[in-house]
Amino acid sequence: MNSITFYLLAALVVAGSGAVVVVPRLRDAAIALVATAVVIAVLSAAAGADAVAVTEFVIVFGSVAGAWAVLRRDGRYRGLAMRARWAPQRWWLALVVAALLGLLVLTVFAVSSDAWHIGTGTATLTSVLHYRAVYAFMLAVLLAAVGIGAALLLGRISHDERETDRAVESRRQREERERRRREDRDAARRQRGGSARTGEREA
Amino acid sequence: MNVGPGHFAVLSAIVFALGLYGVLARRNPLGVVMSLWVLFSAPVIALVGFTHTGRGGAQPPVGDALAFFTIVAVAAEGVLGIALALLLWRRSHSADSDELAEADV
Numbered sequence: 001m002n003s004i005t006f007y008l009l010a011a012l013v014v015a016g017s018g019a020v021v022v023v024p025r026l027r028d029a030a031i032a033l034v035a036t037a038v039v040i041a042v043l044s045a046a047a048g049a050d051a052v053a054v055t056e057f058v059i060v061f062g063s064v065a066g067a068w069a070v071l072r073r074d075g076r077y078r079g080l081a082m083r084a085r086w087a088p089q090r091w092w093l094a095l096v097v098a099a100l101l102g103l104l105v106l107t108v109f110a111v112s113s114d115a116w117h118i119g120t121g122t123a124t125l126t127s128v129l130h131y132r133a134v135y136a137f138m139l140a141v142l143l144a145a146v147g148i149g150a151a152l153l154l155g156r157i158s159h160d161e162r163e164t165d166r167a168v169e170s171r172r173q174r175e176e177r178e179r180r181r182r183e184d185r186d187a188a189r190r191q192r193g194g195s196a197r198t199g200e201r202e203a
Numbered sequence: 204m205n206v207g208p209g210h211f212a213v214l215s216a217i218v219f220a221l222g223l224y225g226v227l228a229r230r231n232p233l234g235v236v237m238s239l240w241v242l243f244s245a246p247v248i249a250l251v252g253f254t255h256t257g258r259g260g261a262q263p264p265v266g267d268a269l270a271f272f273t274i275v276a277v278a279a280e281g282v283l284g285i286a287l288a289l290l291l292w293r294r295s296h297s298a299d300s301d302e303l304a305e306a307d308v
Contacts, residue, residue, distance in 0.1 A: 001256070006206040010214045013248070017218050017241045021225025026233055033237050040244055044270075047211075047255040052270045056247065059278045060240070067233075067285045077292060094227035102220025109212035109249070133268065140275045147279025151286035161293065 001046050009046065012039045034064050211252020219245035230299045232288035236281055243277035246270070 016036030023029045037060035045053035071077045130137070218241060225238025247270045254266025291297070 001206045003206050003210075006210060010210070013214065013244075014217055014221070017221040017244070020241050021221055021229065021234075021238050026231060026237075029234060029237055033240060036241065036244070040248060043248070044251045047251050049251045049255055049267050049270065052247070052251055052267050052274070055271055055274050059274055063278055063281050063285075066282070070285075070289065077289060091228050094224050097227060098220045098224035101223055102216045105219050105245075106213065106216040109209075109216065136268070136272075140272055143279050144275050147282050151282035154283070154286035154290050157293070 005046060006043075009039055009043045012036075013043065030064050030068065034061055037061065206256055208253050208256050211248055211256065215245045215249035215252070218242075218248060232291060233285065236284035236288065239284065240277060240281055243273060243280075246273050 013036060016032050016039060019032035020029050020036060023032060037056055041053040041057040044050075044056060222238050222240075222242025222245060225241060226235055229235050229238055250266045250270040250273070254270075
């Protein structure tokens with residue numbers, strides 16, 4: 001790979017990742033996440049890992065689009081995506097821990113040998129997954145399916161929950177009506193009292 | 204100048220540190236899930252880089268397969284995290300993980 005291409009893509013990956021973790025609005029962070037996934041996919045494709053590039057793009061884009069559709073479906077989750085502060089409390093502690101662990105990862109890479117595994121195979125990932133590692137591929141598909149199934153199970157709104165929401169809403173409306181009625185009664189009493197005093201004064 | 208495994212290692216470590224910072228600093232559960240996604244991009248970058256630029260007779264399918272499984276695992280973790288965040292929001296109406304730790308849900 002050309003070094004200029006690498007540095008350009010690396011700068012975009014770092015900028016996108018930084019935006020995901022820092023930007024206060026979650027919508028902007030989600031856009032930055034998709035953009036970062038696209039750049040990582042381009043980087044993978046430029047390095048020669050085409051199947052990884054396609055997988056990275058399809059899975060990240062699909063997951064973010066699905067989550068966005070759920071969040072936009074009704075106004076129930078509007079508050080969940082509210083703005084966060086630019087710099088959270090104790091951000092410096094998180095920064096120090098992240099920098100130290102990043103350095104640790106870098107040190108491990110630096111002291112490791114270049115030949116991190118040996119072999120001379122030249123098959124592509126798709127042919128390996130399709131012909132030689134079918135069980136591993138099926139396990140990956142199963143993992144994704146179980147994850148999505150569990151997410152749907154957790155995220156669905158159950159019958160009980162819907163009934164509870166309806167009861168809470170009707171109680172809120174009843175309390176609101178009672179409050180208004182009480183205020184109207186008080187206002188009428190004050191008005192009656194005021195007109196009675198005026199009549200006594202006139203008499 | 205050719206790009207070697209060291210370049211990908213440095214990029215991977217930076218992305219890992221950024222993702223970890225987001226996981227530790229973000230208070231919104233959806234923000235934490237997105238930061239986890241960034242964090243898990245680090246091994247994907249490292250695996251792809253080591254496999255396709257590594258010296259010493261690297262074996263492409265193995266590294267690619269590991270990267271593939273990492274992406275699938277992070278996708279499964281991500282959708283579960285989002286579903287949990289939605290569930291907690293419906294129960295507690297709080298978008299702060301510190302408050303969620305004390306909430307009675």
